[in-house]
Amino acid sequence: MTGLRAQKKADKNRRILAAATSLFRDVGYDSARIEDIADMAGVSVGTFYNYYKNKGDMLMATVSMEVEEVLTSGATLIAHNHLDVGRAFADLIGKYYDHSLTYLSKEMWRTAMSLSIAQPDSPFSKRYTALDHRLSKQVCDLVRNLQTRGIVRKDVDCDAVGEMVFNNVNMMFIEFVKDEELDIAGLKSAVARQNAPLASLITV
Amino acid sequence: MTGLRAQKKADKNRRILAAATSLFRDVGYDSARIEDIADMAGVSVGTFYNYYKNKGDMLMATVSMEVEEVLTSGATLIAHNHLDVGRAFADLIGKYYDHSLTYLSKEMWRTAMSLSIAQPDSPFSKRYTALDHRLSKQVCDLVRNLQTRGIVRKDVDCDAVGEMVFNNVNMMFIEFVKDEELDIAGLKSAVARQNAPLASLITV
DNA sequence: GAAAAATATTGAATGGGTTCATTTTTTGAG
DNA sequence: CTCAAAAAATGAACCCATTCAATATTTTTC
Secondary structure, eight states, X not given: OOOHHHHHHHHHHHHHHHHHHHHHHHHOXXXXXXXXXXXXXXXXXXXXXXXXXXXXXXXXXXXXXXXXXXXXXXXXXXXXXXXXXXHHHHHHHHHHHHXXXXXXXXHHHHHHHHHHHHOTTXXXXXXXXXXXXXXXXXXXXXXXXXXXXXXXXXXXXXXXXXXXXXXXXXXXXXXXXXXXXXXXXHHXXXXXXXXXHHHHHHXX | OOOHHHHHHHHXXXXXXXXXXXXXXXXXXXXXXXXXXXXXHTSOHHHHHHHOSSHHHHHHHHHHHHHHXXXXXXXXHHHSOOOOHHHHHHHHHHXXXXXTTXXXXXXXXXXXXXXXXXXXXXXXXXXXHXXXXXXXXXXXXXXXXXXXXXXXXXXXXXXXXXXXXXXXXXXXXXXXXXXXXOOHHHHHHHHHHHHHHHXXXXXX
C-alpha cells in the first residue's frame, strides 16, 4: 500500500542519473563505463539497462534539459521589441550559446550529435531532431515578428531566412564543440559576421 | 630484388579496400565485421589493422575520393559566366549533391559525419574537416567571382555569404542522409528556397 | 497470511572492434 | 648460400556495451 515499488524506482532512477551525470562530467562520456555508473548508483549493470535503453539514452535526459531551458529563455526574448535585425539575431543566438554548456560539456555535445546522426531511427535521434526543429522554428518566429513590426522587408520569406540562419548557427556550434580551443565569444563574433549581410539586406 | 615486399603490400591493400567497399555497400557499414573484410581480402584481422588504423579509417579512403571529385567538378563550374546568383548557387550545389552518392551510401555518410564529430582529434576527423573547408572556400570563391563580374553588390562580404550558404548546404545534407525517404530532388528544392532571399538581395 | 502473479534485479555470457606478443617471411651482408 | 636483422602477418586475448535466463522482491488474490 506504500507504493514501495514506485518509491524505490524513483530513488534508483535519481541515483543512476546523478551517478552518470557526475561521471560524464568527471572522467568524460567515453571513459565512464556502465559498470562504473552502476557501481556508483549502487545497482547492477542489468538494472541500469532497466532504467535506460542504452548509454546514449542517458545523455538525452541532460540534452533535453539543456535545450528545453534554452527554448524557454529564447521564447521570452522573441517578445521583446527589437529595433535592429542584426542585434535581434545576436541576442537570440547569444542566449542559445551562453546556455549551451550549463549541463553539457563539449564532449557530451559531440557524443549527442554524433549519435543523432549515426542512428537516425533511434528514439534518441528522434528526440534530438525534434528539439532542433523547435529551435529552428523559434528563429523563424523571430524573423516573422520583426517583419510584422515593419523592421524586416515585407517581401522576404521568413521561414527561408530563419532556417538558413539557424542552420548556420547549428553548423558553427558543431565546429565549436569539435575544437576545445574555441570559446563562446569567438563563436558569437564569427556568427555575427556571417549573419551581417543577410541581416542588413532584409532590413527595410 | 623484385621489391616483392612492396608488391605484396600494394596487392593486399587493394584487396582490403575492395573487400571493404564491397561489404560496406552490400551489407552496410555497421554489419560489415572486420573479420569478414579480412576474410574476403584473404588476410588476417591483425593484417587489416596493419593497413588501416581502424574501421572508420577505411571509410576515409572512400569519402576522400568522393569529395575530391566533387571539388574538381565544382572548380570547373565556378569559371562559367553565370548571370544569375540563384542559378549559380543551384548549379554548384546541384553538382555537390548529384555526386554525393556515387561511392558512398547514406549510411556511410552518416558514419563518416558521426565519426568526424565524435573524435575531432583523430586523423579521420582532421581530413574530413579539411575537405569541408575546401568546399566552403569554393562557395566563397563563387560569390567573389560573381561580385567581380558585377553581378553581386560590391558592398557584401563574400566570405560571410559563402560560409553561410555552405553551412546551410551542409546542414541540409545531414538532414538528407538522416532520412532514407528523402531524395536529392527534394533536397535541392528545399535548399534553393532557403537560398532565394539571400541570392536575390545580394544581386545588384 | 500464504500462494500465485507481476515486476524488478542480477551478473555471467555474447559480440565485435582493437591490441600485442609471437611467428613467419623478406631482405641484404658476408 | 647462410644467417641475422627488419618487416609483416597472425589470431588469441582484451575491453566494453548490451542481452537474457535465472533469481529475488513486491503486490494481489482468496
